[in-house]
Amino acid sequence: MDNRPIGVFDSGLGGLTAVRSLRQILPEENLVYFGDTARVPYGGRARETILKYARQDVRFLRSFDLKAILIACGTVSTTSLETLQTENDLPIVGVVEPTCRRAVAVTKNKKVGMIATLASVRSSAYETTIHRLSPETEVFSRPCPLFVPLTENGRIHRGDVVIETVAREYLEPLKVTGVDTLILGCTHYPLLTDIIGDVCGPDVTLVSAGEESAFELKRLLKANGLRADEHQRGEVEFYVSERPEDFEQIASLFLQENMHHSARRIDIDQY
Ligand code: DGL
Numbered sequence: 001m002d003n004r005p006i007g008v009f010d011s012g013l014g015g016l017t018a019v020r021s022l023r024q025i026l027p028e029e030n031l032v033y034f035g036d037t038a039r040v041p042y043g044g045r046a047r048e049t050i051l052k053y054a055r056q057d058v059r060f061l062r063s064f065d066l067k068a069i070l071i072a073c074g075t076v077s078t079t080s081l082e083t084l085q086t087e088n089d090l091p092i093v094g095v096v097e098p099t100c101r102r103a104v105a106v107t108k109n110k111k112v113g114m115i116a117t118l119a120s121v122r123s124s125a126y127e128t129t130i131h132r133l134s135p136e137t138e139v140f141s142r143p144c145p146l147f148v149p150l151t152e153n154g155r156i157h158r159g160d161v162v163i164e165t166v167a168r169e170y171l172e173p174l175k176v177t178g179v180d181t182l183i184l185g186c187t188h189y190p191l192l193t194d195i196i197g198d199v200c201g202p203d204v205t206l207v208s209a210g211e212e213s214a215f216e217l218k219r220l221l222k223a224n225g226l227r228a229d230e231h232q233r234g235e236v237e238f239y240v241s242e243r244p245e246d247f248e249q250i251a252s253l254f255l256q257e258n259m260h261h262s263a264r265r266i267d268i269d270q271y
Contacts, residue, residue, distance in 0.1 A: 002226045005030035005237075006217070007061035007069040011053075012040030013152065013247065014187025015072030016254035018095075018210035019236065022070070025214040026221070029234040032064050036268060038241035041148055042075045043117025043186070050119060054080045058088060059271040060239070066090060067226050070217055074186045074209055075117045078125035091220055095209035098216035099183055100129040103207045107181040110137040113174045113204075115196075116185030118143040126185060140177045144170045144186070151188040154253060158194055167192065171199040184208045191254065238263035 008015055008022065012035050019033055034057055036042075042050050054076045061069060068091040071077045071084070077094030085092045103112050114126045121143040130139050146166050150156075155163045174182070182204050184190055190208045197206060221227045228234060240247045244263040251263070 002067050003228045004067040005032045007032050007066045009034040009057045010073040011042040012037045017190045018072035020255050021211040021214040028228045028230050028232050031236045034239045036241050047079045051080045056271040075119045078120040078123040093217050095213045096125050098212035099209045102212045103181050104134045106205050109180045111179045113179035113182040114141045115144045148188050156191045167195045167199050181205045239266050241268040
């Protein structure tokens with residue numbers, strides 16, 4: 001048994017969708033969340049910049065005595081996972097591999113769509129992983145950069161003409177390819193499940209990155225004897241690099257529950 005916390009980080013708020021999954025799948029685990037709200041978004045930046053930021057995020061998290069780290073951020077997972085794993089002596093899980101495994105298991109016609117940030121699409125990490133797992137599966141990728149700011153502004157509901165128009169523009173070309181599975185390769189997209197599902201239709205299965213990586217983490221903790229005491233309810237601490245008030249205001253949307261904890265601000269440049 002190991003009650004040390006799991007570190008979770010993201011470029012900002014989006015990783016709270018992964019926290020939500022972790023709270024459901026691993027309710028006994030203690031979590032320390034860092035959202036780099038001062039420097040979000042990462043998704044349009046160069047790989048070197050993303051890696052530099054990610055290293056600082058990990059250094060901050062490692063100021064706690066952690067047993068594992070979950071990279072909730074799609075953009076960091078697609079560009080920096082291997083480097084971070086090599087540089088750190090604790091288990092680090094990203095979102096790509098578990099999500100691809102699920103997508104490969106789900107697709108019947110071997111046509112998988114993938115939507116994410118520009119940096120994630122540019123990295124080809126999802127294609128490479130899917131082709132390794134299932135060489136015959138075709139992958140159709142598309143960046144959806146406007147989804148992040150729209151989601152952060154609460155534009156996630158059916159009937160909102162702005163998000164519905166943007167979703168149609170991004171997703172209709174993917175629909176034409178005949179994909180039967182769509183990877184939501186970015187932290188924010190699970191909040192758009194209704195909107196994306198409406199455009200893609202009931203024949204397309206949506207696979208959410210945060211949820212799959214929470215299951216992966218559960219397997220990894222179990223295999224290494226690192227699970228926390230199952231009788232306890234884990235605590236979550238939140239840290240951000242910008243105004244905590246702004247984070248707290250919108251965090252409930254991502255957690256889909258009232259935010260009971262306050263966030264603390266840290267200076268990420270010190271790490
Ligand atoms: N967290 C990022 C991701 O999952 C989205 C926001 C950003 O661009 O930083 O890719």
